[in-house]
Amino acid sequence: MNDNGRRQFIAKFGILSLSALSATTLLQACANGEAPAETKSSPSPKPAPAAAEEVAENIDCSTYNENLSPTDLKTRESLGYIEQSETADQNCSNCRFYNPAKFKGDCGACQLFANGAVASGAWCKTWAVKEG
Ligand code: SF4
Numbered sequence: 001m002n003d004n005g006r007r008q009f010i011a012k013f014g015i016l017s018l019s020a021l022s023a024t025t026l027l028q029a030c031a032n033g034e035a036p037a038e039t040k041s042s043p044s045p046k047p048a049p050a051a052a053e054e055v056a057e058n059i060d061c062s063t064y065n066e067n068l069s070p071t072d073l074k075t076r077e078s079l080g081y082i083e084q085s086e087t088a089d090q091n092c093s094n095c096r097f098y099n100p101a102k103f104k105g106d107c108g109a110c111q112l113f114a115n116g117a118v119a120s121g122a123w124c125k126t127w128a129v130k131e132g
Helices: 003-031 070-078
Strands: 107-110
Touching: none
Parallel strands: none
Antiparallel strands: none
């Protein structure tokens, strides 16, 4: 190997070594759950949540639920029914199982509950988006 060949070999080997070192550093940083110093940046802003539909709060449907049986209450409990949804954009009024025509005001029927009314702003674990 002449001087030119040796210089080319050293130059190529040096570049490869630096590349391998950078890749190793990057992988180690990722394995530790942190970004390498040269790639750290301020966190990107989270996208704004979709605008929630206006849903009435504190709806009282208790007059329709005065005669619920223990079985009815157990069904509601097992489905995690709550009078006021705590999940953005999910409530009875936009659930496929909600029937607003059965009761007056913001109370409606749920197809999964044999008896009683649910509030339009309520929620349970079986919520499913209403299509159409
Ligand atoms: S399934 Fe749950 S969220 Fe849907 S209408 Fe019935 S109670 Fe409301």
